[in-house]
Amino acid sequence: MEVERTSVGDVQVFRIKGRLDSGTSTAFEAAVLKTIGPGANRVVLDFTQVDYVSSAGLRVVLLAAKQTRAQQGGFAIFGMAKPIHHVFEMSGFARIIALFDDEVAAFASVSPPG
Amino acid sequence: MMPAADAAVLMLTIPNRIAELPAGMDAVEEFLAAHAVAPGDIMQVMIMLDEIASNIIKAAWPDDEDHVFEITLTIEPGGRLLLIASDDGMAFDPTRSNPPDLDADLEDREVGGLGLFIVGEMSDSMEYSRVEGRNRLLVAKQLGVPC
Numbered sequence: 730m731e732v733e734r735t736s737v738g739d740v741q742v743f744r745i746k747g748r749l750d751s752g753t754s755t756a757f758e759a760a761v762l763k764t765i766g767p768g769a770n771r772v773v774l775d776f777t778q779v780d781y782v783s784s785a786g787l788r789v790v791l792l793a794a795k796q797t798r799a800q801q802g803g804f805a806i807f808g809m810a811k812p813i814h815h816v817f818e819m820s821g822f823a824r825i826i827a828l829f830d831d832e833v834a835a836f837a838s839v840s841p842p843g
Numbered sequence: 844m845m846p847a848a849d850a851a852v853l854m855l856t857i858p859n860r861i862a863e864l865p866a867g868m869d870a871v872e873e874f875l876a877a878h879a880v881a882p883g884d885i886m887q888v889m890i891m892l893d894e895i896a897s898n899i900i901k902a903a904w905p906d907d908e909d910h911v912f913e914i915t916l917t918i919e920p921g922g923r924l925l926l927i928a929s930d931d932g933m934a935f936d937p938t939r940s941n942p943p944d945l946d947a948d949l950e951d952r953e954v955g956g957l958g959l960f961i962v963g964e965m966s967d968s969m970e971y972s973r974v975e976g977r978n979r980l981l982v983a984k985q986l987g988v989p990c
């Protein structure tokens with residue numbers, strides 16, 4: 730698993746490549762959760778190159794979503810393949826996490842109004 | 844259970860350390876791809892294996908000693924996949940774990956408890972037995988069924 734972080738304005742984008750499972754969740758957690766805080770509360774995850782997500786990866790996604798919410802920010806994921814979307818649906822995450830097909834929509838959803 | 848004569852079988856012995864798990868996952872991915880399993884099915888089997896193996900690693904042994912557990916994958920001629928996990932850790936029946944609250948809001952949603960639920964959703968059946976001091980979990984899944 731590789732994570733590449735870029736900032737676009739107030740939004741931090743994490744492009745993730747590979748497996749999000751128990752073998753990689755510690756690195757995933759360290760890369761994403763550490764960067765969320767006051768003034769750094771708008772996060773977009775690019776799932777275009779994610780192979781699969783197990784509950785260990787879902788756990789980090791949930792924590793990141795909770796943290797950005799607690800900081801009055803925004804959190805969105807885009808570009809997940811259909812089988813991964815299916816995992817988000819069966820676990821109830823599709824209802825509580827903002828999921829988008831494309832990057833532009835994901836950005837718009839976490840950006841401050843105006 | 845004896846696999847059919849022309850079933851494909853992969854047997855792995857995995858140490859009880861998360862850092863050792865990716866090597867096992869790689870072996871499983873290669874095995875499934877070599878037997879022409881569809882990418883969507885491969886993904887689900889990888890997820891199930893991660894859930895089952897990480898549970899064993901985290902919970903089966905209360906000590907800090909080195910242990911190993913066995914994972915056996917069988918692809919039957921009809922395309923049914925059997926995943927058998929066997930460990931000599933503490934007795935634990937994964938088929939009796941509490942389901943997560945899928946309807947909770949973001950703020951209330953709890954972080955754990957999803958793994959075995961996902962295995963149940965992705966498989967056709969889960970059977971647990973405790974025999975001669977070993978946990979044995981048998982998970983069956985028909986491959987090639989669109990989700």
